[in-house]
Amino acid sequence: MYYKVLIDNIEEHAPIVYTPTVGLVCQNYSGLFRRPRGMYFSTEDRGEMMSMVYNWPADQVDMIVVTDGSRILGLGDLGVHGIGIAIGKLDLYVAAAGINPQRVLPVMIDVGTNNEKLLKDPLYLGLQEHRLEGEEYVAIIDEFMEAVFARWPNVIVQFEDFQSKWAFRLLQRYRKTYRMFNDDVQGTAGVAIAGLLGAVRAQGRPMLDFPKQKIVVAGAGSAGIGVVNAASRTMARMLGNNEVAFESARSQFWIVDAHGLITEERTNIDPDARPFARRKSELGHQGLNEGASLIEVVKKVKPDVILGLSAVGGLFSKEVLEALKDSSSSRPAVFAMSNPTKNAECTPLEAFSVLGEKIIFASGSPFSDVDLGNGKIGHSNQGNNMYLFPGIGLGTLLSGARIISDGMLQAAAERLASYMKDEEVLQGVVYPPISRIRDITKEVAAAVVKEAVAEDLAEGYRDMDARELARLSEEETVDYVQQNMWSPVYPTIVYKKD
Ligand SMILES: NC(=O)c1ccc[n+]([C@@H]2O[C@H](COP(=O)([O-])OP(=O)(O)OC[C@H]3O[C@@H](n4cnc5c(N)ncnc54)[C@H](O)[C@@H]3O)[C@@H](O)[C@H]2O)c1
Ligand SMILES: O=C(O)C[C@H](O)C(=O)O
Ligand SMILES: [Mg+2]
Structure with a gap:
């Protein structure tokens, strides 16, 4: 029901589940806390992550959005409060890309925070110590990646709102071996x-x-x-x-x-x-x-x-x-x-x-x-x-691409650019309205699938093997994507007074 309302009213609700309101939520997260959502992996969980991932109740996870909370939007280091951004991005994965909401997983890597206010706040929910740095930090992220890919080999991991020095380094470290990308970069x-x-x-x-x-x-x-x-x-x-x-x-x-x-x-x-x-x-x-x-x-x-x-x-x-x-x-x-x-x-x-x-x-x-x-x-x-991350994730999932290549990202960008008609662009409209986000995401995902096939990276998804994927025309690829997008459907109940 939540997603039905979100999808049907995306223009009104995106600014709440996503920027700007999600920023305010992250700034006040400990005070707003009602129930835990997502998984937290902390410095204290070293050596345990492989068993921890089996605590997550879903057998299949398609999308993970992970952050370490070190640069949330332009709001700086918000520590574990940053989990809100992973939740918000995954709401868009469901609403825009039709990823099944039972198969998304928000993740917080808690390696401490350098936010002095949070370090002193008695209500802060995370580790109250300064951020782990250097090789010890990298080892934590390595362990997390190994654990989630061991349990869900086909998962896609989106890195979100990591401070720049780690954003680039981790992207270079993992992009050739894991199905991952960094959304901010x-x-x-x-x-x-x-x-x-x-x-x-x-x-x-x-x-x-x-x-x-x-x-x-x-x-x-x-x-x-x-x-x-x-x-x-x-x-x-x-x-x-x-x-x-x-x-x-x-x-x-x-x-x-x-x-x-x-x-x-x-x-x-x-x-x-x-x-x-x-x-x-x-x-x-x-x-x-x-x-x-x-x-x-x-x-x-x-x-x-x-x-x-x-x-x-x-x-x-x-x-x-x-x-x-x-x-x-x-x-x-x-x-x-x-x-x-x-x-x-x-x-x-x-x-x-x-x-x-x-x-x-x-x-x-x-x-x-x-x-x-x-x-x-x-x-x-x-x-x-x-306008892109939901389609990049969905296209990667449905192609079964082993990695996310520059070509796949380029295809996504080009499809977004060509989505706008000349009349719109001449009027200064260079991005579609958010009300069209599900349609644009479908098109972007299809472009990503096609490019993954062209680069011989696609391994197929469920009944659709790589050879069959390669035979699909452009139009058939779009249909294939559409058919695999989850949609909440409710019958219309008409109350009749006799
Ligand atoms: N619109 C989007 O889709 C989108 C996507 C990603 C990030 N962002 C936004 O971009 C911003 C930056 O993100 P980031 O990860 O690159 O952050 P960052 O902290 O890594 O980088 C900020 C950069 O701005 C520079 N800067 C600071 N003061 C400046 C000034 N007075 N003049 C010029 N440059 C200055 C810093 O030196 C640094 O290079 C954030 O607000 C984030 O929300 C927007
Ligand atoms: O989260 C957003 O709205 C865009 C972007 O990922 C950001 O970090 O600002
Ligand atoms: Mg971001």
């Missing part, structure tokens, strides 16, 4: 690429013009670097996929973090950001220096896009938006993607009032459209990984 990247391709089409230009876009990214964490990595690979593919193409794609991005513009001259540069550090040779003629402020960078670069994944509310100030007036694009794009609402780099009202009706606007959390007067509407898109 990879899901966000695909959604951003789909929106950026939409912004190119909205200028009346072909998607192949994407490599000409100049993009300033504020934020060099798991999400920001994930976007720049994948978007530059997409550009490079469009340019011929050779070394020159990669170099040209790289030069389209300017990354600004808490210390300003990232250049080669930065000391202690984060290895994940290093490939995108601006070269010394480029800085002179651009009039930019190491650590240049966001506003300076926007003024000098005149970018087509400013994209925020900084978790700093209001970072796209009036001055930054004013500077974007000189953008070389006929329709500059403002993507204020940080969550929850108060962390958005700017609101659509702020962006449209400074830059006018032409811009393309997207935010991570939902905002209302803006009335621009004279019957004109400034469209507020929700650029959130919710």
Whole structure:
């Protein structure tokens, strides 16, 4: 009944089970606690996880969303309170992807917290010690992965809201051996690429013009670097996929973090950001220096896009938006993607009032459209990984792919981009409304299945073996996905008064 209500009213309820309200829930979780949900694996469970997984009552689990609570939305380290995010994401797996709700498992890895308030809070439900670090931390995650894949070899594990340093490291560690992905790094990247391709089409230009876009990214964490990595690979593919193409794609991005513009001259540069550090040779003629402020960078670069994944509310100030007036694009794009609402780099009202009706606007959390007067509407898109992660999970499940490849993620992003019609995109609508999330998820999942088959990764699912999967046409693949989506059905009961 809960899922029936959620699915039928997804537009109204997504902002409650998901961003922004889920953020508030996580911030107050110990005080709101009613009953335990999900599984907790803690530092104290070392050596026991293999037997613990057998305590979970379901014989089959299709999807796990796991977090260690270290970076929940843009709210920082919330320790075990972060379980709310895993529960919320899995609600969307049921509502959008039709994963059976009896086969989802939210997981919290409790290795302590560095949140001083929680460390002192008598109501805190988790371990009251500082976070475990280094190889001991990795050993805990290794043990958890071995345990869940031993009990459910076909499960898919989505890593969610791990602080950046672990997000990248764990993704590299597991992605070639387990059916797993990191939603903040990879899901966000695909959604951003789909929106950026939409912004190119909205200028009346072909998607192949994407490599000409100049993009300033504020934020060099798991999400920001994930976007720049994948978007530059997409550009490079469009340019011929050779070394020159990669170099040209790289030069389209300017990354600004808490210390300003990232250049080669930065000391202690984060290895994940290093490939995108601006070269010394480029800085002179651009009039930019190491650590240049966001506003300076926007003024000098005149970018087509400013994209925020900084978790700093209001970072796209009036001055930054004013500077974007000189953008070389006929329709500059403002993507204020940080969550929850108060962390958005700017609101659509702020962006449209400074830059006018032409811009393309997207935010991570939902905002209302803006009335621009004279019957004109400034469209507020929700650029959130919710448009991809359910389809990535479902497509992986139904293909029986052994791993989740870059190609499968790329296919998902491209399907999301092509889902929007030209008329919609020209009106500034680059993402579908959430009311269509079940349909878009079905399409994304089908694209993931097709790509898994093409890459010879698919091993089939239940009665559908790999050979049969390979024989399905595009349309048949979509039907196959649809038939395997769980749906709560209730008969209509009409009470008749005689
Ligand atoms: N819309 C989506 O689908 C989506 C997906 C993933 C993450 N996010 C959001 O993105 C945000 C960042 O997530 P993350 O995992 O990358 O976090 P993170 O903490 O790893 O990274 C934050 C980055 O922002 C930088 N930063 C801080 N202050 C800045 C400033 N004043 N100017 C420029 N950069 C600044 C930091 O240096 C860091 O590089 C969060 O709010 C999260 O909710 C949104
Ligand atoms: O949870 C969301 O709404 C998106 C994203 O995964 C985030 O961490 O902000
Ligand atoms: Mg997240």
